[in-house]
Amino acid sequence: MQQVNLSNILRLFVKHTPYMLIILISSYFFTPYVYNFDKVYELNTAIVFAQLDFESNIDKLLNKATVDELLSSKDFKNSLSLSGGKSNKISSFKVSSSGNQNTKLTKVRFYGDNIDDIVSTSSLVINEFRKIDKNIINIYIESFKREVELNKSIINELEKNAKNQYYNDVIDVGNVNIVLLEADDKQLAADLGARNIKLDRKINSYKEISYISPINRDSIALFYPGKLAYLGLSILFTLLYFFIVINYYYLKLRK
Amino acid sequence: MTERSSKIIINTFIFYLLFLPIVQAFLCINLKIIGVIFFPLVLVFYSLIDWKKFYITRFDASLVLILLLLNVFDTLIYSLGTVFFMSSYMIIISLLFSKIVIPNLSIDYYLDRINISLLIILFFLVLEFLIVSTIGSSIFYDNLTCHSDGVQGYRELHNATSDIFLMEIPGLNSIMMGSQTSSELAAVISIWSIYKYKTTEKRFYIFTIILSLLMIILSPSYTSIFLLTIGLTLYFLFEVYSKNKLNIYWLNFAPIFVVLFSYLMYEFLLVRYSDPSIFPTLFQEHFVGFNYMTMKELLFGAHKLKIEGLFASSEFTLLTQVAKLGILGVTIFYGSIAYYMLLALTNTNATGKKERLTTIFILIIIVIFLLGNVHYRVMFQSGVRELFLLFLAYIMFMSNNSCKNSN
Numbered sequence: 288m289q290q291v292n293l294s295n296i297l298r299l300f301v302k303h304t305p306y307m308l309i310i311l312i313s314s315y316f317f318t319p320y321v322y323n324f325d326k327v328y329e330l331n332t333a334i335v336f337a338q339l340d341f342e343s344n345i346d347k348l349l350n351k352a353t354v355d356e357l358l359s360s361k362d363f364k365n366s367l368s369l370s371g372g373k374s375n376k377i378s379s380f381k382v383s384s385s386g387n388q389n390t391k392l393t394k395v396r397f398y399g400d401n402i403d404d405i406v407s408t409s410s411l412v413i414n415e416f417r418k419i420d421k422n423i424i425n426i427y428i429e430s431f432k433r434e435v436e437l438n439k440s441i442i443n444e445l446e447k448n449a450k451n452q453y454y455n456d457v458i459d460v461g462n463v464n465i466v467l468l469e470a471d472d473k474q475l476a477a478d479l480g481a482r483n484i485k486l487d488r489k490i491n492s493y494k495e496i497s498y499i500s501p502i503n504r505d506s507i508a509l510f511y512p513g514k515l516a517y518l519g520l521s522i523l524f525t526l527l528y529f530f531i532v533i534n535y536y537y538l539k540l541r542k
Numbered sequence: 543m544t545e546r547s548s549k550i551i552i553n554t555f556i557f558y559l560l561f562l563p564i565v566q567a568f569l570c571i572n573l574k575i576i577g578v579i580f581f582p583l584v585l586v587f588y589s590l591i592d593w594k595k596f597y598i599t600r601f602d603a604s605l606v607l608i609l610l611l612l613n614v615f616d617t618l619i620y621s622l623g624t625v626f627f628m629s630s631y632m633i634i635i636s637l638l639f640s641k642i643v644i645p646n647l648s649i650d651y652y653l654d655r656i657n658i659s660l661l662i663i664l665f666f667l668v669l670e671f672l673i674v675s676t677i678g679s680s681i682f683y684d685n686l687t688c689h690s691d692g693v694q695g696y697r698e699l700h701n702a703t704s705d706i707f708l709m710e711i712p713g714l715n716s717i718m719m720g721s722q723t724s725s726e727l728a729a730v731i732s733i734w735s736i737y738k739y740k741t742t743e744k745r746f747y748i749f750t751i752i753l754s755l756l757m758i759i760l761s762p763s764y765t766s767i768f769l770l771t772i773g774l775t776l777y778f779l780f781e782v783y784s785k786n787k788l789n790i791y792w793l794n795f796a797p798i799f800v801v802l803f804s805y806l807m808y809e810f811l812l813v814r815y816s817d818p819s820i821f822p823t824l825f826q827e828h829f830v831g832f833n834y835m836t837m838k839e840l841l842f843g844a845h846k847l848k849i850e851g852l853f854a855s856s857e858f859t860l861l862t863q864v865a866k867l868g869i870l871g872v873t874i875f876y877g878s879i880a881y882y883m884l885l886a887l888t889n890t891n892a893t894g895k896k897e898r899l900t901t902i903f904i905l906i907i908i909v910i911f912l913l914g915n916v917h918y919r920v921m922f923q924s925g926v927r928e929l930f931l932l933f934l935a936y937i938m939f940m941s942n943n944s945c946k947n948s949n
Contacts, residue, residue, distance in 0.1 A: 290942075293589060293596035296603065512619070519618025523611060530607045537600035 289540045296533070303532055307525045314521035319512075322520070327511035330397040330405050331383070333499040334413070337420045339492060347423050349416055349496060354393045358382050358412075367411045378404040380412065392499060402507050409502045416496045424493060431486045438479040438486075445472045543588045543595075548646035551588075552639075555581060556659045559928035563719040566924060567695045570688035574924045578631055585638035596641050599942065605878050609633060612871060615842070622843055625866055629875045632922075632931055639935035640942060653900065656932050657738060660731050664750060666717045667724055667757050675711050682715070694720040694923055702813065703760055714761040718925045725766035726914045726921060728757040730907055733773045737903035741896060764810045765917045769910045771803060776906045827854045828861055835865065843868035860916040876912070879934065883908060885941035893940075901940050904933050 337348045349357075357363045359382060368377050378399025387394045395412075397405045449472070500506070512520070558577050566573050589596045609630040616622040644652055673681065679698070688695030699713025699721050716724035732754035739747035758766055782793070815821070831852030835844050844852075849865045864872050883905055890898040911930045914921035921930065 290597040290599050293593040293598060296598055297593060511621070516619050516621075519614050522614045523619065526607055526611050526614065530604065530611070533603045533607065534600065537603075 289537050291537070291540065299532065299536055300529070303529065307528060310528050311521050311525045314524045315517055318517050318520050322512055322517075325511070326400060326509060327398055328400070328402050328405055328507050329510035330409060330502065330507045331394070332397075332409070332502065332506070333392040333394045334416070335392050335497055335499050337424070337496045338494040339424070339489075348420050351390050351393055354416065355382050355387075357416075358393070358395060363415070367408065367415060370411060370415065376401065376404045377411070378408045380408060398510060402504055405507055406502060406504060409498070413496065413498060420496055428490055428493065431490050435483050435486050435490075438483045442476050442479055445476050448472070543592045543642055543646050545646050547588065548643045549651070551581075551584060551643055552647065552652065552655050555928065555932075556655055559925050559932075560659060560662055560717065562928070563694060563923075563925040564686065564717050566693045567686040567688045567719050570690045570693060570695070572690065572692040574692070577928070578628075582631065582635055582638065585635065585642055588642050589638060592642065595645070597942070598641070601881065602637060602641075605874075606634065606637070608874060612874065616871075620842055622845060625843060625846075626871055628922075628927075629867065629871065632927065632934070633875070633878060636931045636934040636938055639931065640938035644935060644939045649897075649900075652936065656929075656936075657734070659929065659932075660727075660734050661750065663717060663727055664731050664754055664757070667714060667728065668753060670714050670716065670724075671711075671757065671760060674714065675709070679712050686715075686719070697721055699761075701760075702762055711760075713763075714757070718923070720920050720923060722763045722765055722914075722918055723920045723923070723926060724761055725758050725763040726769060726910070727926065728754045728761075729766045729770040729773065730910055732758070732770065733777070733903065733907055733910065736777065737899065740899060764814060765914060767810065768807065769914055772913060773906050773910050775803075776909065777903075780902050780906075824857070828858055830854075831861075831865060839865075839868070841868050841870050843871055858916060859919045863919075879908070879912070882934070882938050882941045886937045889940055897940070901937070904936050908933050908937060 334354060336350060336354070339348070358380060364377060364380075376399070378397055378401065380395055380397040383394035383396050397409050399405050399408070558581075562573060562577065609626070612626050613624070613630055616626050617624055670682075673679075682696045683698065686696035696715050696719060699715065701709075701711055701713040703709070704711045713721070714724040715721075716727055718724075718727060732751055735747045735750040735754060738744070739751065758770065812818070815824070831849070831854075832840065834852055835848075839845075839848070843866050846866070849862065853862060853865065860872075867875065886901050887905060890901050893901070908930070911921045911933070920926065
């Protein structure tokens with residue numbers, strides 16, 4: 288086995304420094320174009336929670352604590368796999384560890400090796416949350432809708448009664464002509480009408496849970512390899528070059 | 543590099559390794575970074591000054607470059623962090639010691655430093671036992687307990703001997719801190735003392751042999767007894783091999799010894815795991831984590847967070863090390879150590895009797911360190927790791943000597 292002193296190795300290093308620099312710089316700039324494996328994409332977004340006009344029931348909908356917990360849970364990911372079917376792989380996601388103090392939204396990071404998987408996973412996640420919210424809110428919305436229908440039918444009934452008393456004025460079908468009604472019925476119809484307006488506002492005030500901005504393929508960015516990885520790869524190539532040079536040098540010495 | 547500067551470096555290093563664990567535990571601050579940066583820098587500086595005396599083999603150069611490649615890959619490309627940094631530090635610092643420090647010192651001086659450091663550890667071990675058995679261990683708990691990340695503080699340990707003799711003495715920690723360190727170091731000291739007695743024939747070393755064995759008995763661990771038995775068996779095999787005329791009479795005892803040793807180990811295992819039927823489950827718990835790792839993770843190592851969730855049991859640190867560094871990293875680290883060991887062993891044929899004995903004993907001690915690390919990482923923790931590096935540096939020095947001889 289051959290031994291050489293450090294001075295020889297350092298001379299060899301100095302001699303090959305220009306080549307090594309060329310390899311280092313050129314590989315740093317060329318690697319991004321040729322590197323085509325092990326890519327990781329990421330989507331940084333935030334989930335905005337469902338909103339309602341009626342404050343009394345808002346605590347029953349998904350809030351920050353529950354969403355954070357669900358996103359960290361393995362069971363939730365399994366449920367996504369079940370509902371997602373076999374068309375797309377479920378990509379990884381997690382609650383962002385930094386800057387996630389805002390109670391009105393949850394910052395979430397989706398990442399994986401396929402852009403389509405990330406897009407489908409993000410929509411699966413939000414749909415799953417919407418399902419959970421709808422299970423709670425639908426009871427109220429449906430009851431409001433039923434109440435509106437009921438009120439309308441009562442108003443119609445009142446109008447019909449007014450017709451039956453042979454008042455000769457024209458009654459607009461579908462609208463309440465309060466002038467034709469008796470005083471008590473007038474008040475009741477007005478109250479019910481006002482109530483219906485309020486209920487309609489409540490029904491329309493529900494804004495379901497969603498992402499802060501719409502998700503599409505353009506929202507997803509390349510996370511890995513980043514600049515640091517390209518730097519690492521270029522150093523790796525340079526070291527590999529020197530590794531070959533040194534071994535060749537020792538082989539030459541043996542001869 | 544002059545002999546004086548080599549002496550200063552080696553003495554500083556020994557001072558650092560002996561007092562680093564205790565100072566870290568007392569201040570509860572991770573200080574190992576000081577040594578990790580300071581010593582390589584000083585040694586690289588001296589190697590650059592003395593560049594014409596610094597000889598490098600093809601394997602040394604390739605190994606250093608491979609270590610650099612792995613570190614670059616893990617840190618910058620694979621985003622695993624500095625997982626391979628400590629292993630690289632261990633190999634590089636040993637190489638630097640073997641190339642710069644040891645050649646400028648007499649071998650006797652170097653071995654004498656190792657001897658002194660081991661005697662200091664033994665002295666403090668005895669002192670700790672005396673304090674713990676008389677005053678109590680509260681003085682250590684109050685001052686040296688530390689739960690900071692990366693710092694091994696004084697730990698309350700169960701002592702099997704106390705149970706047998708109905709004493710209320712906890713297990714010893716030694717100045718290196720942590721569980722099992724004291725007993726495993728006592729095993730190393732006993733093997734070293736046998737070597738010292740064989741080479742110097744001073745009665746003092748019979749005393750240190752007895753004292754170190756007593757320390758193992760007073761604060762035992764299954765691993766230390768196993769390691770000591772392995773060490774003694776290797777020594778016995780070396781003795782049998784080195785004799786010109788093989789004594790057949792003694793060889794008759796070999797099967798009896800093997801049976802007795804196996805039975806003893808089985809009994810010891812039963813102390814820890816009363817039901818042997820747990821072993822298949824235990825075995826599965828250790829290996830099942832690898833099933834969830836990708837081929838890339840198996841080769842280059844998995845992320846810390848992934849490993850935490852995969853391995854339910856951590857009885858064998860080596861497996862966690864494989865998961866962390868990958869098969870490639872572990873093979874490079876242990877493979878390079880094994881290479882230097884084999885080279886040094888081959889070289890023993892070309893050296894004098896004393897050098898041969900020294901190399902064989904140091905090889906046995908290195909085997910003890912490496913096997914001790916299979917179970918818990920106590921033999922590679924701050925302080926103990928540096929002690930291991932002194933032995934490894936000697937082996938690297940001897941392996942390089944073989945190169946010089948062959949040239």
